[in-house]
Amino acid sequence: MSKAAQKHGGSSAPPGQDDDICPVCKSARYLNPNMRFLVNPTCYHKMCESCVDRIFSQGPAPCPVAGCGRTLRKQRFRRQTFEDLQIEREVDIRRRVSTIFNRREEEFLDLRNWNDYLENVETLTFNLLYNIEVPETEAKLAAYAAQNSDSISRNAALASAEHDSTEAAFAAQKQAARVRREESLREDEEDRQDRLREDREAQERIAQGSTAKVTLKKSTARRKDGAKGAASSGNAGPSAAPAFEIQGLKPVAAPEPTKAYDPFGGLRIRSEYFAQQRSCEHPWLDKAKNDPAIVTGGYDVREYCARAMVEAFAGMGVFVDDEVGTGGGQAAATERAAIAAGTDNRTEDVL
Ligand SMILES: [Zn+2]
Ligand SMILES: [Zn+2]
Incomplete structure (x- = not known):
């Protein structure tokens, strides 16, 4: 178990309360709701932001937590990602190890070798996590990094290229979706403008009574073979009717849905080549x-x-x-x- 965890777990206060009190200045979140805690990945001791400002603004200083005393720098303090500081530390260690041991499965001859490699890396990580033979493990890590710098940088480049291509594909998907959305919005807007224009035109026709009458005469003449009815109705003054007539004519595709329903979608059931008798005698x-x-x-x-x-x-x-x-x-x-x-x-x- 790490020192941080020991310190944390050994505290007498209940866990919920302990999290909200700065171990350095003992001020509580209860009194200062805006209090933020920071950790330094050197020793993972948590302290409040004002303590960090107060102690480390003048330069590197020893950790104020009792029994630690490691030298910390202000710029390395950061907000913790995970609530459990041990997990925070483990993630950091695993990240560091994985940037050095970044071999890929396809580099190995068979699965057995790949699994052995993974197990060795895990043993090393475990030693770092639980402070077992830390100097030897760090030496191994440094030696491996020095010997394999070529493959490490090559694999890092590969991984970042993969990451980039995934990001690019994702970005392309998002872009395509946005284009589709904008397209559909634009079509909606155009439809709306068309409708408004049609309405406006219809209103203008109604306002210009003479034009409307002429249109009405023409359209009714086309519709009805009897010419005498058309002439009289044009004068009779139902001036709202022509506007609706004109609108009704515009959608040319109106007769489309009146197609006969074909349940088989054009498939012919009857045979072209033979007709079967009701009964076959044999x-x-x-x-x-x-x-x-x-x-x-x-x-x-x-x-x-x-x-x-x-x-x-x-x-x-x-x-x-x-x-x-x-x-x-x-x-x-x-x-x-x-x-x-x-x-x-x-x-x-x-x-
Ligand atoms: Zn504090
Ligand atoms: Zn410390």
Whole structure:
């Protein structure tokens, strides 16, 4: 366990209260809600901001926490990221180790070697974390860093390039999303402007009564074959009507949704090449038609016939008449196939 943790854990105050009292000046957050605590990664002793200012503004000074006495510099003090200072320290140590031991899995011959390397690194990290043989471990770390400076800098460059490319991809995604959003906003705005313009134009037409009447006459004349009704209604003064008529004409795509509904989306179920008879007569099929053991289960011999016909014609594009060479058309072939499906002597050929 680290000294910081020991100091922390050994305090007699309850944990919640202890966190809110500066161990140096003993002022409490209760009295000063704006109090901020800082830690120095040299010894991870926590103290309040005003203590740091007071003690370290004149230059490096020993840590004021009893029993520590390590020399600290003001610029290394920072706010702690994690509530638990031991975790704060572990993260720092692991970060430092990982910048030196930054080998990649693809550099190793096999998984076994890679795992051995990871275990060695973890042992070293563990020693640093729990203050076991620290001088030897630091010496090992420094020796490795000196020997492998090339690979360390190469892998660091690789890692930063990967990080950059990930960042770039992320930024590109964000940019694309922003462009899409702006595009849709712009379209909305254009739609709104269009609607406003149409409204304005309609109002102007209403205001200019004569133009409106002419338009009304023309449009009604187009609509109605009887010309006499059009002339009278134009004068009769329903001047609001033409504005709505003109607006109604503008969306050209209005008749689009009145398309007939096609549940199969254009798929043709009926066969072009044959027509199936209601029943197929053949001695083969008699048993399947009449045997209760087969029929009771719901088996329908017509499905068998239909499948046989589809298989016979599927993808072949072959017509019986063309094969024979009599020169008959597709209709004749279809007719012949229909007969074949129903008659005794041809069924075997087709099936
Ligand atoms: Zn203080
Ligand atoms: Zn200290």
